[in-house]
Amino acid sequence: MAEDNKEKSLDEILPEEEATVPEEIEKPEQESGDNWSWDAAVQTDIGELTVENLTAKAEETSKEKDVEETAEEKEECGTCIVCGKSLYGSSSELYCTDCCAKFLKTQYGVGHIILAFVMVIVAAVSYFICASTFDISSKVMAAQTSFNERRYTDAISNCDEANNSVSTVNAGVSAVLGSVSENLSATQIFTYGTRTEKIIVESMAQTLSISYSDRDTFVEAVDGIYTAEALALPKNAKIKACYDFCKTMDSISETVSTKWQGFIFNEDGSTKEKVQFDEALKYFDTVEIKTDAEKSVIEYYKFMTAYYADKPSDVVLKYYDNAYTLAGDFSYMFLPSYLGVAWENEAYDKVLELAGVAIARNSNDTSAYYYTIKTYILKKDFTNADVFCERMKKADPDGLDYYSIKAEILRRENKLDEAVAMCKKGIEIGTDVEIYRQEAIALMLLDKSKEAYEAVKQAYDTTLQNAYSGGNVSLETLNTAALIAKLTGEETVYNEIADVFEQQGMEFEDSVKKCIKGEITFEQIFMEGKGEV
């Protein structure tokens, strides 16, 4: 259409050879009004004006213009930094179009591709190792926190969890490696590291008691972890001191134990009717001792002699206190048994004092809480008993002792229904002989003798199961079970327990015998005094 219009317009301008100048062309002359001969000019130009000529001329002019502009642009664009060609037309500011096309396909090195693949595998394996290490480390961190907060039992427990994680990961790794080669099936790659070992040893050192097995385990652990040189380092001074103390105890025990046993026991192992207390003391005076640690051990032997000789409480406690004091930094090793001795000898203020020390040292010391609560119950200070009961739960959230001791507090407060409810709550969480026993006592006091018997039977059966599996038998449970069985007319169980006592050469507690005879009531045993059978 544009072409047609163009042609038409040119035809109108040039219809004949003697074409007239159109009005539109005349206008410039009229407007300009100078000496320019418009007619002449038109005459001259018109001679060359054909459609073809004009078109060709226009194209030529355009091309010339383009060439000029392109040259200018090319100059402005700059040159390729590689080949020196103009960057004109290139999308890059550095490379020409040709170089750009070439550089968009720059080849990778084979080695680099292999490295990338290898790194993919290495990264995947690393993430597995990282996750496993993180899992182990999180438990070790928990152990470290517990240790720093003086919760030594928790610290050891956290270390056990770390060890379990290590075992689980190693089992998985061994299974995978074992499927590749049987030789690799026993591979144990992961360990919990020396930090965990250190936490275990230090926690053990802080929770050591004077029992031989405790000391032996600790000494073995130290021997396994530290070399003599490492143990001598200042940073391990505390461990070394504890280690040396245990060694001293072992050495003195080895020296005196055989001779000491001769003063206490008959050849068949039974206790002598008349313990040779004075002879034993004379012997101890002859033993060569230099350090306080050695003196402490000797005092401990004197305490045991006094204990077996049935000496008065103050004598027994005096020797134990000497041993405790002379032990210096390691007096805490005597604390657990000192608490028991003080409790047995009814030195209740001493119990509270020692328990306070024990709890300050190790907030996980549940036996210290236990004796504190028992003492407050005895003093009928149920508020403080309750406070320590809650502290005990905080120190050992998973422990079942809380439920039994709490039930005892409630029972002593005559809140028998609440005591039973507390026991039931504890039973839901776990099986514990003492919880069943406490439930049975509370039910008995509520005159629910049938349910009481069922509960105490559970306690009795559980304690028997524990005995079969090598656990301790609670004499308190056996006495309570015998008493309730007798009172509820369950003669079979009573006779069974009586036979056990007879076989072991033991007798029922006095309070049980008196209650069976009707000399005292059930309430008098469990609602007054120590409340123990």
Added chain:
Amino acid sequence: MNTIYIISKYLTIIGSVLKGFWEHLFCRIIGIPVSDARYLQATELCGHVEHDFTKKKLQAFLICVLPGIMNVLFGLGMLVGGYLGLFYLRPQVSEAIFWIYAVMLYLGISLMCNIAPLYEDALNNWDLLYGKNSKANIVAKIFAFIPSVLALVTAWLEKNAISVLLYIIAVVLGIVLL
């Protein structure tokens, strides 16, 4: 400074080569011409490829962050696992896991020391996004701000070999404190 930079790149050779490879790979994917694909050379290009100085915002941003992200993804597990295992758990030297952790730590540091773009690329990206004549929209500016700052900072640290120095300090602290 250039010598220290090159030494740092050769000390972390695995990360350098891998970073160069990722740059090369992403340049090809994004469509940026690469004129020199030698990942290791004794110039400031060590650990990088010589590529076009793009003026496209998206291209500039992606080539700044993507290769680094790849090295972070690969190296983070190695670094954390190695550091935690070696300096927190502290296995004994005689145990195999000690050496596994040691290799992991080296590889992790090696990769994490090579996460930054060339400083010029980081500046170019910053200029395109936040420069005076930037026409980037506000959403892009917000989205790209933290990565761009990180690219700039890490590029400066790497340029001056400070990143290697920081990791060496971290290792020493691990040995001494943990």
